[in-house]
Amino acid sequence: MTSSLSMARAMDFLCEHTSSKSRVLALLAHDHGPTSLTAVMTCKNPKHALEATDILRRVLALRDAAAVENELAALTAQMPDAPAGSLRQAVMRAASGTWPAERGALLTTTDLDRDSEPCDDKPTDPAPATVTGHPRLKDLPGKVVRITHLREFHITDEDALLHAAARRGWEPLPASELGDDDPRDLAGAVIALTGDSDVTGGQTLEDQRSAEVLSAEDGDELADWSAAPVVTRFVHGWRLRQQRKRPTAGEQTPNFAALFAVRDCPCKGEDPDCEECGWQLTPRTADLLYTALVLLADQAYDDAHRLGDQFLPDANATTWEVFDRLPPLTWTADHRWRRRMARAFDDLAADLVRGKWPEPTCTAEEMALHLAIEDAPTHLEGRRPPTDAHHTLPEHGDDYSWDGCSDLLFQDHDVLMLFDPKLGGIEDPEDPANQSMGMGNLRAAAWFAPFGSHSVRDPRRGFRR
Numbered sequence: 340m341t342s343s344l345s346m347a348r349a350m351d352f353l354c355e356h357t358s359s360k361s362r363v364l365a366l367l368a369h370d371h372g373p374t375s376l377t378a379v380m381t382c383k384n385p386k387h388a389l390e391a392t393d394i395l396r397r398v399l400a401l402r403d404a405a406a407v408e409n410e411l412a413a414l415t416a417q418m419p420d421a422p423a424g425s426l427r428q429a430v431m432r433a434a435s436g437t438w439p440a441e442r443g444a445l446l447t448t449t450d451l452d453r454d455s456e457p458c459d460d461k462p463t464d465p466a467p468a469t470v471t472g473h474p475r476l477k478d479l480p481g482k483v484v485r486i487t488h489l490r491e492f493h494i495t496d497e498d499a500l501l502h503a504a505a506r507r508g509w510e511p512l513p514a515s516e517l518g519d520d521d522p523r524d525l526a527g528a529v530i531a532l533t534g535d536s537d538v539t540g541g542q543t544l545e546d547q548r549s550a551e552v553l554s555a556e557d558g559d560e561l562a563d564w565s566a567a568p569v570v571t572r573f574v575h576g577w578r579l580r581q582q583r584k585r586p587t588a589g590e591q592t593p594n595f596a597a598l599f600a601v602r603d604c605p606c607k608g609e610d611p612d613c614e615e616c617g618w619q620l621t622p623r624t625a626d627l628l629y630t631a632l633v634l635l636a637d638q639a640y641d642d643a644h645r646l647g648d649q650f651l652p653d654a655n656a657t658t659w660e661v662f663d664r665l666p667p668l669t670w671t672a673d674h675r676w677r678r679r680m681a682r683a684f685d686d687l688a689a690d691l692v693r694g695k696w697p698e699p700t701c702t703a704e705e706m707a708l709h710l711a712i713e714d715a716p717t718h719l720e721g722r723r724p725p726t727d728a729h730h731t732l733p734e735h736g737d738d739y740s741w742d743g744c745s746d747l748l749f750q751d752h753d754v755l756m757l758f759d760p761k762l763g764g765i766e767d768p769e770d771p772a773n774q775s776m777g778m779g780n781l782r783a784a785a786w787f788a789p790f791g792s793h794s795v796r797d798p799r800r801g802f803r804r
Contacts, residue, residue, distance in 0.1 A: 347438045350374065352395040354388050361388035363395070365429070367438050368564075377438070380425035382418060390414050391426050393648065395433050400671035401784045402767075404434040475564055477555040484552055485562075487569070491545040492529055492538055500540030504528035557761040592728070593629065595622035598694035601733045618743045622732040625691050627739070630718045631711040632688040632697070635661060639681035640804045648673045664710060666757035668766055669783045678802060679787055683707040685803050686796055698748055700794035703786040705754045712744050750790070753778045 347367035353376070355362045363379040379395070382388055391414065394407045404411075411430055415423035432438050476483060494500055501511075501523065509531035511517070511524035532538045553559035562569050599622045638660035646654055651662055651670035662669070662677060669676075683704045687697040699705040716739065719729070737743060745752070753776070756762050764770050766781035773781075780788070789795045 347375075349399055349433055349436055349438050352379065352392045352399070352433075354385075354392050356385050356388070359383070361385040363388050363391050363426075363429075365395075365438060379429045380422040382422045384418075387414065387418055387422075391429075394426075395429055396650065396671060397673060398430050398433040399436065400668075402434055402436060402782065403784055404430050406784060474561075475555075476553055476559060476561050482552055483561070484550060485569075487549040489545060489547040489549075490533065490543065492541040493544050494525055494529075494541050496540035497523060497525060498540070500525065500528050500532070500538070503539035504531040507531050554761065558763045559761065592626070593692045595625045595629070595691075596732050598622070598691070599625045601735045618740065618747060619735060619737045620696055620744070621735040621738050621740075623729065623734070623738045624715075624740065624744070626729055626732060627715040627718050628697065628711055628744070629688055629691045631714040632684045632691070632707070634718075635707065635710055635714065636681050636684035636688065636803070639677065639684060643674055643677035643681055646674065646677060661710070665706060666754075668757060669786075672783055676783065676786075679703065680707070681804075682800075682802055683787075684711070686800075687711070696748060699750075699790075700796060701787050701789050702754055702781060705749060706786075708748060709745075709752075709755065712741050715739075716741065754781060757781060 347369045349365055350368050351366040353364045353366060355364060360381055360383055362381045364376045365379050367375050367377060369375065380388075380391065382391075390410075394410055394414065398404055398407055407430065411427065415426060418426070504527075509528060511527060514522075517524055529538060529541065532541075537543070553561075599620055601621060602619060639662070642659050642662050646659075646662065651659070662672075662680075665680075669680075672680075680703050683701070684707045687699070687704055687708055690697045697708060697711075699708050719739070756765055756778075762772065765773050765778065766783075767773060768778075768780045773779075779785075
């Protein structure tokens with residue numbers, strides 16, 4: 340007898356409230372059908388439903404039921420036995436990422452074709468070698484190219500824009516569907532005109548495209564079937580980041596000339612085989628790294644304060660300084676995780692203040708140092724007048740050697756693989772690719788685990804903010 344259940348993948352958890360009850364629902368992705376909703380639990384207290392949804396989302400992101408053990412016990416103690424039991428069961432399923440689903444609930448095009456009967460008076464032709472209905476990526480015989488397009492427009496003449504769109508047959512949305520931010524449906528009018536090279540009544544500010552060939556073997560999937568949001572990283576924010584302020588003149592900065600004293604070799608760099616001419620972390624390089632780390636820490640604390648426990652994609656802001664630059668697997672982290680990430684920048688800056696190389700002691704610090712090395716050059720270009728104290732530091736041939744920093748301050752660069760959408764799941768130590776490269780646990784919950792006993796930070800150090 341064939342089982343009536345199949346296994347689906349949990350994608351998210353949602354709340355539904357009425358005047359008499361609240362429900363928690365699981366959004367499921369299926370291999371052979373569209374996404375669906377299934378009930379998790381029903382309760383009378385809407386606050387309990389919201390707390391349950393938050394717990395389930397964090398378990399789903401971390402794949403770790405133990406991470407919410409105390410909160411789960413406190414919540415279920417306030418609930419009747421039936422919803423409490425359902426919630427505990429849901430937490431275990433969220434931790435595994437899989438969910439049982441009724442097969443009969445999913446009717447696909449394939450099912451309809453199989454159940455239909457051919458007409459008696461017509462011969463049955465062989466099925467054509469084409470895919471009908473809504474295929475998966477693996478079902479398509481040819482290559483699939485995904486183009487992601489980012490365009491931004493400054494509306495310089497609203498009336499001209501609306502008239503041009505109307506001539507194309509566009510009609511604005513009903514007033515009942517428009518908000519105060521866009522009462523004339525300018526967004527809809529722009530969409531109607533984006534096929535043109537120039538949008539009437541508008542000035543193009545940004546026009547970027549990203550292209551990739553999808554591969555089912557690499558875990559890619561068509562957008563209509565994808566269990567995760569389609570995410571593309573465009574180059575963004577550099578003009579703003581170049582305007583970040585370094586510590587003001589009134590603030591005391593470390594004496595990097597003494598902390599990282601320049602060593603002069605007798606050969607004066609003329610002997611390419613000289614063993615004394617090793618790479619140096621110079622005072623000027625240390626100064627820029629320190630500036631970048633301190634500013635990133637401040638920005639991370641600010642982000643953490645504004646975000647709280649919100650998922651980054653759900654938060655209503657587009658001005659995040661740090662956390663949108665981290666791999667997407669961290670975007671569902673909670674407030675405490677984000678504060679610890681902010682402290683990672685501070686810990687590396689503190690290493691520099693003590694005259695030590697900022698060598699990461701955990702995955703979070705690796706990512707923090709990568710961002711600092713990326714930002715450090717922007718704190719020099721066009722920002723330092725000749726009278727700036729930075730220019731009084733000793734000069735050396737290794738100044739601003741960011742490639743040297745990347746090569747010599749890290750054990751490896753495995754954490755950067757988390758940005759590659761084709762390597763989904765590689766953060767899991769059970770993943771075959773992870774195991775073949777000996778990467779270890781790169782899941783967000785493990786980012787602060789020290790690499791070894793010699794690299795453990797003082798647990799009593801607290802937080803600067």
